[in-house]
Amino acid sequence: MSPSLWSSAATVAVLALAGLQFPPAAAGASVGSVSPPPSGACAGKFAFESAELTDAALADIGAKDSTNAPLLSFGDDISDSDSDSDSAARPPSGPACKVFPGDAAWPSTQAWNLFNTSLGGALIKTVPLAAPCYDNWPQVRNAAQCQYVTDHWADPHLHVGDPSSTQWPLFEGRTCLPTDDPTQNCTLGGYAAYSVAVTKVSQIQLALNFARNTNVRLVVKNTGHDFADKSIGAGALSIWTHKLKDLNFFSDYRCKGYKGPAFQLGAGVETEEVYRAAELSGVTAVGGECRTVGIAGGYIAGGGHSPMSTLVGMGADQVISLQVVLPNGKLVTASEDSYPDLYWALRGGGGSTYGVVTSVVVKAYPKIPVTTMTFSFLTGPNVTLDTFWAGVGAYMSHFDRFTSAGAYGYFLVVGIGPGQYLFNFMPFWGGNMTAPQLTTLVAPFLGDLAGLGIAVTPNITEYSSYYQAFNGSFGPEQVGASVGHAGSRLFPRDNFAVPAKRAATLAAVRYAIEAGGTLVGYNIRPAANAAVNQANSVNPAWRDATGFFILGGPSLPVTATDAEIANAAHTMTTDWLKRWRDVSPGSGAYMSEGDINEPDFQQAFYGSYYPRLYALKKKYDPTGLFYAPTAVGSEDWYITGQIPYYPTQNGKLCRKP
Ligand SMILES: Cc1cc2nc3c(=O)[nH]c(=O)nc-3n(C[C@H](O)[C@H](O)[C@H](O)COP(=O)(O)OP(=O)(O)OC[C@H]3O[C@@H](n4cnc5c(N)ncnc54)[C@H](O)[C@@H]3O)c2cc1C
Structure with missing residues (x-):
């Protein structure tokens, strides 16, 4: 779910209540027709991954421009057998700050030209998505295009399909939003300076080499969904993975210890695309509830929760192997027996940290029936505020x-007017359940509500497959909010199973919602699953959670000033979310849907795995090529010009002294 839910979720909920369904969006990736690997063999690389950068290609580039060609050369070799034991103590080395446009050290036009030529012309100079609305971008000023961008700003597909845009312009700095006043100024703000529209792995290798050798900031953008805007950065070179849509299905994949159905997914494949491919292949894939999140990018890197999680575990648990380009520019396979430390870190340790993942192989499951239930209840003449909260409890x-x-529950609790509150299922989800089974399961809960005098009208629907249920349940998300800010908390089982703890949890939740927050809740607990490798770096707090709650911060007008945004964020982090932290000591939060201001983010987002993740960061990325806010090792850096509690990405990235 999204920070914009504070403005849109009530609308979505109302539409859902009215029985309206959004049409599913068109899918971009299609199931590849491949010969399965020979029995016992692991998947080969995609064709785009076989097009690796070679020494011969680098020599050809050198013949064209010997001055700048070294900027494209590989970094030092690193082996998975290298120790990471001393690297933890090593500070990041290199110049004080990443070079910034206008700096004397910024690469010359000739260097950028050589880089672009070597990329086959895939370099894109950033034009902000809303630039056509502004007179100060005369080269792209276009009223019709401006109107289109304005009309579709809340549609995630618009931002997914743009090389540098993000779903949440808040941390970009709000420097180029759609407007009907063309005399305002549109600037690049936190958007990257250039993007590489990647279609083959050699372009990723060239981009990493160029950024490392020139000390230009690097970012990786897939769909731009991350709540903390981890895919953008001022003055950066962006690797845009969106076009890597290759997708293979193996009905009987056999690799090392694994035997069963599997998908091989390029880094740009989105959730709705793999779900559709799974439906066509007669299986079920593990992904989230948002159609446009990238599976092989931030979703798996962050852990990845799913309506399937209560049956089979986290998204990251399903990974059999990954292809990844390391910070030194070399492509390697990470699996149980190849770079096993990376295999561990890439499944939960966060995106944009250890390299650029180009593809993953993930386990798939048999087709299952799914039964969903929706209903809502409101405060009103027959439901007092206390009764409403007793219903939530x-x-x-x-x-x-x-x-x-x-079962998995996805629900909303939101204020809809003075003293009025709504609870809405979006939906309650019974994976591998028939309607009678779900009806039996929820009967005691419905009995409790009836006992409280809360009348509900459950709408129970049985679907023949996960995909049918997904399309029947989850519409497109609303994005583009420029003032909304969110955080989250993982609540352990005991917070709900032990009555005193449940009362304290409910009180903490109630406080935040009655103060103006919005709760997007998940009743979810990743299943233990012996059929997959769950020895990974997924935040340990996930393993004991039965509640994952996202909190939308105070609602603000779009005209809110930076100071008002910072003030609201301060309230959310230090008051509302503090109460959530206080009732769940030692637990954590979900890095991919987290508070950018999370205090002690290392503990909250990574738990006890942080020291090992940090040591591996130093081992594989000793020069600090990869940075993203709240990513492993990000505490070694700062961004100039940030204001407390409103940390935008539009300053220079510098090493802490
Ligand atoms: C509306 C909405 C709904 C969501 N629903 C769910 C859900 O149901 N379940 C869930 O678990 N999460 C959900 N999320 C969170 C989502 O999983 C994260 O935002 C995730 O990080 C998005 O990954 P991405 O690659 O699509 O996006 P991006 O924002 O482009 O990338 C996220 C991070 O990963 C890095 N990255 C991307 N691709 C690569 C790559 N190939 N190699 C290395 N680093 C890479 C980026 O640099 C960035 O740091 C949701 C988010 C939103 C906004």
Whole structure:
């Protein structure tokens, strides 16, 4: 779910209540027709991954421009057998700051030209998506295009399909939003300076080499969904993975210890694309509830929760192998027996940290029926505020039972007027359940609501497959919010199973919602699954959670000043979310849907794995090529000009002294 839910979720909820469904968006990737690997063999590389940068190609580039060609050369070799034991102590080395446009050290036009030529012309100079609305971009000023961007700004596909845009312009700095006043100024702000529209792996290798050798800031953009805007950065070179749409399905994949169905997914494949491919292939894939999130990018890197999680575990648990270009520019395979430390770190340790993942092989599951339930209840003449919250608490009292049965709940609690509140299922999801089974499962909960005098009208629908249920349940998300800010918390089982802890949790939640926040809740508990490798770096707090709650911060007008945004963020982090942290000590939060201001983000987002993740960061990225806010090792850096609690990406990236 999204920070913009604070403006849109109530609308979505109302539409859902009215029984309206959004049409599913068109899918871009298609199932490749491939010969399965020979029995016992692991998947080969995609064709785009076979087009690797070679020494011969570098020599050809050198013949064209011997002065600048060294800027494209590989970094030092690193082997997975190299120790990471002393690297933890090593500070990041290199110049004080990344070079910035206008700096004397910024690469020359000739250097950029050589780089672009070597890329086959794939370098794109950034034009902000909304630039056609502004007179100060005369070269692209276009009223019709401006109108289109304005009309579609909330549609995630618009931002996914742009090389440098992000779904959340808040941390970009709001420097070029759609406007009907063309006399305002549009600047690049936190957007990258250049992007590489990648279609083959050699372009990723060239981009990493160029950024490392020139000390230009590097970012990786897939869909731009991350709540903390981890895919953007002022003055950066962006690697845009969106076009890597290759997708293969193997009905009987056999690799090392694994035997069963699997997908091989290029880094740009989105959730709705793999779900559609799974439906066509007669299987079920593990992904989230948002159609446009990239599976092989930030989703798996962050852990990845799914309606399937209560049955089979996290998205990252499903990974059999990954192809990844390391910071030194070399492409390697990470799996149980090849770079096993990277295999561990890339499955939960966060995106944009250890390299650029170009593809993954993930386990798929048999087709399953899914039954969903929706209903809502409101405060009103028959439901007092206390009764409303007792109803929410009644649901929480069944969390453990529901997840133990494999159910997943996705729900909203939001203020809809003075003293008025709405609870809405979006939906309650019974994976591998028939309607009678779900009806039996929820009966005690419905009985509790009836006992409280809360009347509900459950709408129970049985679907023949995960994809049918997905299309019947999850519409497109609304994005583009320029003032909304969100955070989250993973609540352990006992927070709901133990009555006193449940009461404290409910009180902390109630406080935040009655103060103006919005709750997007998940009743979810990743299942233990012996059929996959769960020895990975997914935040340990996930393993004991039965509640993952996202909190939307105070609602603000779009005209809010930076100071007002910072003030609202301060309230959310230090008051509302503090109460959530206080009732769940030692637990954590989800890095991919987290508070950019999370105090002690290392503990909250990575838990006890942080020291090992940090040591591996130093081992594989000793010069600090990769940076993203709240990513492993980001505490070694700062961005100039940031204001507390409103940390935009539009300053220079510098090493902490
Ligand atoms: C509306 C909405 C709904 C969501 N629903 C869910 C959900 O159901 N389940 C869930 O688990 N999460 C969900 N999320 C969170 C989502 O998983 C994260 O935002 C995730 O990081 C998005 O990854 P991305 O690659 O699509 O996006 P990006 O923002 O482009 O990338 C996220 C991070 O990963 C890095 N990255 C991207 N690709 C690569 C790559 N190939 N190699 C290395 N680094 C890379 C980026 O640099 C960035 O740091 C949702 C988010 C939103 C906004």
